[in-house]
Amino acid sequence: MKFVLRGHEPRWLAPVAVLVAVLVTLALTAVPIRLAGAAPLAAYERYLVTPLTSTSGLHEVLLTATPLLFTGIAVAIAFRAGYWNIGAEGQFLLGAIGTTWVGTTFTDLPAPVALPLGFLAGAAGGLLWAVVPAWLKRRAGIDEVVTTLLLNPVALLVVQGLLNGPWRNSSSGFTDSDRLGSGFDLPALIPDSRVHWGFGVAVVVIVVAGVVLARTATGVRIKAAGQAPRAAEFSGVDVGRLQWRCALVSGAIAGLGGASQVMGVQHQLTAGISDGYGYTGVIVATLGGLGAIGVVLVALLLGDISVGAQNVSLVLQVPAQLGAMFSALLLLAVLSAMSWRRYRLQWRPRSRSGGSR
Amino acid sequence: MTGGATDTVARPLLELTGITKRYGDLLANDDVSLRVAPGEVVAMLGENGAGKSTLMKVVYGLVRPDAGTVAVDGRPLDISSPKDAMAAGIGMVTQEFSLVETMTVTDNVALSGTGLGRVDRAETRRRVVEAMERVGVSLDPDRLVGSLSIGERQRVEIVKALFHDCRVVILDEPTAVLTPQDVRALFETVRRLRTAGLGILVVSHKLREVAEISDRVVVLRRGRLVGDRVTATVRDEELAALMMGGSTDEVAAATATPAAEPSELEAAVGMEVPTDQPAASATTTAASPTPGTTTGTTTGTTGEPVLRLTGLTVSRGGRDLLSGIDLAVRAGEIVGLAGVSGNGQTELVEVLSGTLPVTSGTLEVDGQDVTSADVGRRLAAGLGRLTEDRRGSVVPQMSVEQNLVLEDLPAYTRRGLLDRKAVRAHAEAMIERFDIRARPADAVATLSGGNMQKVLLARALARRPRVLVVAQPTRGLDIGAYRYVHQQLDELRTEGAGVLLVSEDLDELRALSDRVVVLFRGEVVGEMPVAEASPDRLGVLMAGGGSS
Incomplete structure (x- = not known):
């Protein structure tokens, strides 16, 4: 038995692979759900279906998916270029810091000025956090996986330091920042819901990124640089510079996510501003095949599961962590199944195994 | 084969008979037969892609041949894994060592031979020291392999082979990674192995090495064994010509123990010259050398230089990979670049492609200075590239x-x-x-x-380039694709573009080129019209015979 490279990927293959992965995930999670004393089928229904059956549920899914859209597409852009940015979490946090800084410093700005400024500050914060690893990679060849990853807890410490020190809430004394100026509040995108304009900005960013990645010369160069850097270099692509740029864009977009979360949901900086969105972004990007459409679908799916998990834990009295377990198993299953897109299994008799390469 | 040289030895230690291995359309090994006697050092020469590594893999059980047998000590073997090969007494030292850096010399040597049971460390250590003494290797058996030099690590690998009582040792490009001092030490070790009665097969493409340590040289070319010579009586240039495929009557006459019939050799060469090629001047002149007329023809049909290198030098780590190359390719001509691999051809192609920076000198494409231009500007200036590294x-x-x-x-x-x-x-x-x-x-x-x-x-x-730089354009291709590529290059010349053809295949060079330039140790050591580029003359130059 061995893996053989596929010549041509049949159209039905990717959806079938995902379906198989989902079935495998359902089968595997049935065990812990049973152990937690709930009926697997009822649990699945609440994980996946219940959030979509009510308007308010749908709104919650969109709201939960918003930060994942930002971090997902941010990671996807970097990964495509072969720059393994695992630091979207830190870049997200620095974006939140940037937005909070302008939001608590220029409190009187009117919304038309404040909102763009808030996003700009968020992007700048994320970009700033992405610059150091990208520069180290370009100048000294230092592995970005390590540097971007290690900067994540540093970013969280910066947030905590600020909240325990200079940015401690001036009226309550809690370790939350002051509220942003009212001009910095993102308006609701859908009336009477918590879905804010951050979702709209995310969709715009993803559409632009999707077009650039899939339809432009730059997109082809990014793909070439990521998949075969030597060949890209041979064809005149400056791989180092392209990766540097993608790293910065990636950081800036993750920072926009932080800005969106501060201005759209919390309206202040808190230590829990990111619920691991940067890390989940890696899952979103990878599961989404590093493409724009994939990122949207996976972000929505994970939003769905995450809203469903809250519901499940309330109604069925099982731990909320089962939702995270569900997502993690799904990642493993889908990634395994996706190898079938590039390889197919070939069974051959043992006697001929040494016969050819 | 029933050569005269083999009569002097009683019984071959290692005997390959009719080894044939086919990968798709490519014959990697074509009916290769070979013997190594006890106390004999046999060198196997061949350019990259000649089939050396496939043959080694067959012997070592990594590749199963389509036909042919491997026998050790007269016993035919069914070798299907390196384990079988080791059990049969065949040891191989590859270019990449399989050593654990964080373990001692002793442990590394013993590692491959131990099962799951207990290990008597003192006894093992004693045997390792003994094996080292036999071949004159002096290494501290308790040193960590990670602290050893490359040359020392290689010696550990050799000791490993001896430890398993190997009788035949195969060294695959053993000097590729060594310093000159390490090479001397290695050769000393090889001589000791020979004295101890082992059979040694050294795979290499370096002529000098071969001359220094082997008793006999076999030459592999395009999967076939094209020569079997006694080292003492063979000239470097003859070997170079054999490796690269220029067979002449002189070469055949000078042979002491021809492995392949002369007719076979000629047939092989004849097949490789495209017969359906449009009658280009080069092909005709190559076929019927008439000195005097050629020079006129060449300059007459060609135009302005489309590629010009002036004093081009590339250094890395204080060493000149290319030094002071002066070379011009004119419109409507194919210039062949000959040389034994490793003499600067790869670097020249990289410099032209724009993936290796120029240290000094200038580079012009169609009159534009592109010495420090990036790939895009070079392409815009009219450069086309086809390198040997297809996957890259x-x-x-x-x-x-x-x-x-x-x-x-x-x-x-x-x-x-x-x-x-x-x-x-x-x-x-x-x-x-x-x-x-x-x-x-x-x-x-x-x-x-x-x-x-x-x-x-x-x-x-x-993009209709003004000049095309091609390297090994037909390596690994089947005959159909081979002819096709030649035809395209020829058409390109007819259309008035220039071509710089880098090849390790003399037949290809002589069939296509108008002029041939020879590179040796990063310098141009000869340039001549193709009619004067006899395999013998090229062989002398490629072996360094023309340099001062």
């Missing part, structure tokens, strides 16, 4: 159509977006024109070597 020139997972436009993306961009229709149309046109057996959306990784080369050829020629 394409993005394997990307489609044929995208690979085809990779170097020319701005031309396929309309209002900021890729014009997919134009990309598809271009791919279809190229597939049609170059007879590529693939669909536009197929991933390049799934193409055969010949089709991949056609994709690269299509990409290089699509």
Whole structure:
């Protein structure tokens, strides 16, 4: 038995692979759900279906998916270029810091000025956090996986330091920042819901990124640089510079996510501003095949599961962590199944195994 | 084979008979027979891709041959894994060592031979020291392998082979990574092994080494054994010619123990010259050498220089990889670049391609100075490239159509977006024109070597380059693709472009070129019209006989 490279990927293959992965995930999670004393089928229904059956549920899914859209597409852009940015979490946090800084410093700005400024500050914060690893990679060849990853807890410490020190809430004394100026509040995108304009900005960013990645010369160069850097270099692509740029864009977009979360949901900086969105972004990007459409679908799916998990834990009295377990198993299953897109299994008799390469 | 030389030895330790291995259309080994006697050092020479490594893999059980047998001590073996080979007494020292850096010399030597049971460390250590003494290797058995030099590590590998009571030791390109001092130490070790009665097979493409340590030299070319000589009586230039495929009567006459029949040799050479090629002046002149007329013909049909190198030097780590290269390729001519591999050809192609920076000197394409230009500007100036590293020139997972436009993306961009229709149309046109057996959306990784080369050829020629730099354009290709590539290069010349053809295949060079330039140790050591480029003369130059 061995893996053989596929010549041509049949159209039905990717959806079938995902379906198989989902079935495998359902089968595997049935065990812990049973152990937690709930009926697997009822649990699945609440994980996946219940959030979509009510308007308010749908709104919650969109709201939960918003930060994942930002971090997902941010990671996807970097990964495509072969720059393994695992630091979207830190870049997200620095974006939140940037937005909070302008939001608590220029409190009187009117919304038309404040909102763009808030996003700009968020992007700048994320970009700033992405610059150091990208520069180290370009100048000294230092592995970005390590540097971007290690900067994540540093970013969280910066947030905590600020909240325990200079940015401690001036009226309550809690370790939350002051509220942003009212001009910095993102308006609701859908009336009477918590879905804010951050979702709209995310969709715009993803559409632009999707077009650039899939339809432009730059997109082809990014793909070439990521998949075969030597060949890209041979064809005149400056791989180092392209990766540097993608790293910065990636950081800036993750920072926009932080800005969106501060201005759209919390309206202040808190230590829990990111619920691991940067890390989940890696899952979103990878599961989404590093493409724009994939990122949207996976972000929505994970939003769905995450809203469903809250519901499940309330109604069925099982731990909320089962939702995270569900997502993690799904990642493993889908990634395994996706190898079938590039390889197919070939069974051959043992006697001929040494016969050819 | 029933040569005279083998009569002097009683019974071969290692005997290969009729080894044949085919990969698709490519014959990697074609009926190779070979003997190594006890106390004999046999060198196997051959250019890259001649089939040396396939043959070694067959002997070591990594590849199963389509036909032929391997016998040790007269016993035919069924070797299907390195374990079998070791058990039969065959030891191999490859270019990449399999040593654990964090373990001692003793442990590394003992590692491969121990099962799951207890290990008597003192006893093992004693035996390791003993094995080292036998071959004059002095290493501290308790040192960590990680602290050893490359040369010392190689000696550990040799000791490992001895430890398993190997009787035949195969050294695969043993000097490739060694310093001159280490090479001397290695040769001393090899002599000791010979004295101890082992059979040694050294695989190499370095003529000098071979002359120094071997008793006998066999030459492999395009999968066939084309020569079997006694080292003491063979000249370097004869070996160079054999390796690169120029067989002359002189060469045949000088043979003491011909392994292949002269007729076979000629047949092999005859097959490789494209017969359906349009009658180009070079082919005719190569076939009927008439000195005097050639020089006139060559300069008469060619025009302005389209590629000019002046004093081109490339240094790395204080060493000149290329020094002071002066070379011009004119419009309408093919200049062949000959040389035994490792003498600067790869670096020259990289410098021209724009992937290796120039240290000093200038480089002009069609009159424009592109010495420090990036790839894009070089292509715009009219340079086309087809390097030997095919897999390093394409993005394997990307489609044929995208690979085809990779170097020319701005031309396929309309209002900021890729014009997919134009990309598809271009791919279809190229597939049609170059007879590529693939669909536009197929991933390049799934193409055969010949089709991949056609994709690269299509990409290089699509923009009608003024000068094309090609390296080993037919290596690994079947005869059909081989002829096709030659035909395309010939057409390119007819259309008035210049071609710099780098090849390790003398037949190819002589069949296509108008002029031949010889590179030795990074310098141009000879330049002549093709009519004067006899294999013998090229052999002398390639072996360093022409340098001061």
